[in-house]
Amino acid sequence: MNKSISKHTLEKLLQWFLQVREDYFFRKQRNPYRVWVSEVVLQQTRIQAALEPLERFFSHFPDVKSLADATEEKVVYEFRGLGYYSRARNLRKGAIYITQFFDGKLPESYDKLLQIPSIGPYTAAAIASICFELPYPVCDGNVKRILLRANKWSLTTRDPNVDSKCISQLKKLYKGLPAGNVNEAIMELGQKICTRTKPKCTICPIQDSCKAFAQGVVNKYPLIPKKKPKVDVNWHLFIVVHNNKVLLQKWNNFYFLKKQKSFPSILDFPTTKKQECSWETKKRQINKFIKKYSAKPLPSLKHSITKHRIVIFPYIIFSSCWEEVKNSNSLVWVSEQQAEKQLVSSALSKIWKLYQQSEILESSHDKNT
DNA sequence: AAGTCGGGGAA
DNA sequence: TTCCCAGACTT
Structure with missing residues (x-):
């Protein structure tokens, strides 16, 4: 029965x-x-x-x-x-x-x-x-x-x-x-x-x-849905700092975290051909920034959004000379207190904490230059 | 119709 | 570690 x-x-x-x-x-x-x-x-x-x-x-x-x-x-x-x-x-x-x-x-x-x-x-x-x-x-x-x-x-x-x-x-x-x-x-x-x-x-x-x-x-029961393949993403982002201000970007068409302030970034999709330019081109872009602004890499970290497997590569740049500022009104300098409150999503707040831990580097860097 | 958006518990 | 969840909104 x-x-x-x-x-x-x-x-x-x-x-x-x-x-x-x-x-x-x-x-x-x-x-x-x-x-x-x-x-x-x-x-x-x-x-x-x-x-x-x-x-x-x-x-x-x-x-x-x-x-x-x-x-x-x-x-x-x-x-x-x-x-x-x-x-x-x-x-x-x-x-x-x-x-x-x-x-x-x-x-x-x-x-x-x-x-x-x-x-x-x-x-x-x-x-x-x-x-x-x-x-x-x-x-x-x-x-x-x-x-x-x-x-x-x-x-x-x-x-x-x-x-x-x-x-x-x-x-x-x-x-x-x-x-x-x-x-x-x-x-x-x-x-x-x-x-x-x-x-x-x-x-x-x-x-x-x-x-x-x-x-x-x-x-x-219930039936298991068939799972979708994951896409790998390498997310290179630049934490640009000068005089206790940090450069954030609100880019409504950014691949992730739309409508939220983020960092100036370059995305690379190593396992798909969908990207707008080759990895070689991206690598050149990234290396150019690293050289030009003496970018210091921070430890990479993993993150996941929907069907993406993301590895985040953060770099610190101590400079006010970020040329792209002139070309984009989506870039804005904010105080560290403002950044703290605006970088709420988990990926970004993880990165922010990582940066704060390395802030000591900044002061020693400033003294030496 | 398909994709976006965390953080935690289970495997 | 990796997998998976689940509702409103957006595209």
């Missing part, structure tokens, strides 16, 4: 949830602003890693108004440690939008929530159900994994059809149930029991409704 998921299944799930529910600080009151920010953060950051930065974020931005009034730089800075910094910029945009169009309060409507920057289908459903008891199922990675197993649907969690399949199945069952609690319950099941690896099926409260468990094939 393997029954499919029913309203009774969700009722059993709720019972389990009420017993194991974690008392996270952001759950204490169902304040729409706090639920919004928390859900945006928890989209892609595990709860344990998010707790501290999230409390810090709330202490600086306790409500929509404070977030809307803050500068983008400050918002991104207080988001540090959480990754995916476009979320911070979009949260600020969202706060401004809410101020402008909804009188500073999150609207009690799924469709209106969806208009707000940073709020997509998942976040709109989470806020609508948790704060306003509107019957919208959330569909995140946990929900998809659970339903793909329970239904034995032979799809990957990335399949574009999965979201609508999951939502339409759940939506039929939500009538008369507390939507917010059901949504939190199903996601907590995914975190604690129906985990991606080593699921704890023997203590699963909805084991009876799981087709994969009944047939002993839980670890065959």
